[in-house]
Amino acid sequence: MISIEKLSKEYGIGASRTVVLDNLDFQVATGEIFAVVGPSGAGKSTLAQCVNLLERPTSGSVIVNGENLSQLSEKQLRIARRRIGTIFQSDGLFSRRTAADNVALPLDYLGVTAAEKKKRVGELLDRVGLAEKAGHYPHQLSGGQRQRVGIARALALRPSILLSDEATSGLDPESTTAIVALLKELRDDLDLSILFITHEMDTVLQVADSVAKLDHGHIVESGSLVTLLRDANSALGQALRPRRGVEGAAAADSVWFVGYDAPDVRPDWVTALAAELSVPISVLGASIESVNGATVGHATIGIAGVDPQRVSAALGRLGLSARLDHMAPASATATVTATATATAAAAAAAAATATVTATVTTTLEHVA
Template identity: 55%
Template sequence: MIEIDQLSKHYRAPDGRLTEVLQSINLQVPQANITAVVGPSGAGKSTLAKCISLLEQPSSGSIRVNGSDLSRLDGEALRQARRSIGTVFQSSALLQRKTAWENIALPLRYLGVVDRDITARVGELLESVGLSHKAKAYPSQLSGGQRQRIGIARALALRPTVLLADEATSGLDPEATVTILDLLKKLRDDYKLAIVLITHEMDAVRQAADAVAEIRDGQIVQYGVVKALLAQPDSALGQRLLPLAAQASDAELVLQLSYRTDVPVTSDWISRLSQQFGLRIDLLGAHVEQVNGLQAGRLQVGIHFQHERLPLARLLAQFEQLGLIASVSGSVLPLREAV
């Protein structure tokens, strides 16, 4: 696993002024877990990636991999420790004059691994990324997604326990992106990797991540397990994971709904509530999809009370029994009347 504790990074300008890029970052990525790091351009994602891979030395704080504090090492000890972190960037950076097989073998040859072991390891990795049939192909003969898969295989050559994927799907077409994300999930499970996925694409987070941290102005402003965030109607990060465009409504009560993750949503919930309590329920907007095998949804509804006004607490409890977590998005009624 990887543990980042109070990590800060600053740069000193020629005039002596300090620029704080990262401030007191705390993040843990367990074994067999994909944690995404999201945020706008300039938030500090790239600097965090460089610090995790030890391409940049943190100004303060620690980065521990399997209990070893890599930020305190230097020289040969640091070079040895960095082998526990594999890195994949936006560009696969393959050597154009070497085949896919030779590119994967490069780290092993550099360390003087014997040919027999190189052949076995490269063959295993080519099979893992589904490109055994492309072993003799040169990068120019591969698609963008295939080149990235070879880059991932090369990053795993030295058997790291942590994989850093820095914008690894940026610039790929949708089909190739899905292939890479599926591969990362497979590698997480097969090799029990702790994977840090640096991305600006919420689609990638939904498809692959177990947890997500949002970084802004060098600080983590929100962190959570993806399925838990999706079930929080008032979570700003959850709302960006499942964006919702809703139409205006003249309803007496407007509710934001999210699918519960512990029980299935009753498919006929609208008709059941309408008939039971004399309501008219307008569906103002919805975003429902499968997220990592989980049915996730975010909806907005307008409630019209056709008879007596149902107490709000009772109404919200009824939604929860049907598999939906509800919160008040807006109300024409004063809440004291709705409650």
């Protein structure tokens, strides 16, 4: 279990002062994989360096299993670092050491006996599936294999926390999937808390239990992955969904963005919705998948000539959260909760969006 409390990091003083991390708060529970996503420059690498104690935070605490590590002296810090294993971007292997010697590095620093070291390195390489590559140098290994060596090295001192700093960035999709699967296995076997820092949304979908989005040093949104994906109004949830182009709707359609809100959405909900509203439903885009054992889905649908309130209510009864994405001008009269973010749609429909937003906002104010 690792808790980050009111963590801030600033560089420089006076006019040149820049706040890189501003009052971050989050916990990674034992056995949890917590992903932090964000664009470059959001402060992800600074966060990583504060968590593995390479940088001292300006204020705030890093608490591992109840012990506050941010108050320690330089010497105590060196020992405390051993409780957090770090997997680095582009593996960070020593080019002149074999895979086995790279894994042994933290054990060398600690000064364990040769026999003990040999045994532990054997276990670790076996654990990451590289037992037969022990004598290979990094340049003789593939990117995925090198990162496995990096993982084995991070685990050498039996840490309870694993920090993955862009560990899969730069790997091909197959290697990324394999590394992610390995991390999940290790989490289950060793009861690790894993803080997974990345800019790759796809990888987050594969690996995370919870996600936080870091932007300009702030956590702008966070929550469990499934909750975020089910929430049609979550910006982070939307960013995590595979975004593909949506087929253009007919001019008279209202376009809805629908998310699976309940765990038991019936698979034939489109048919049920069409029957209830007595109109044809056009499916413009959809994706349904299983994430962490829960069904998560979203769809973009077009409905012609129905009062948006009725649509919203009918979708709610089916266990779906709905957001009116945009409406063709002809039917734009009703009041709905519409955060009119224009997704990729037909150009004509997109042009109409601005009008719709204005209308809806005005009407909502009247209602309020």
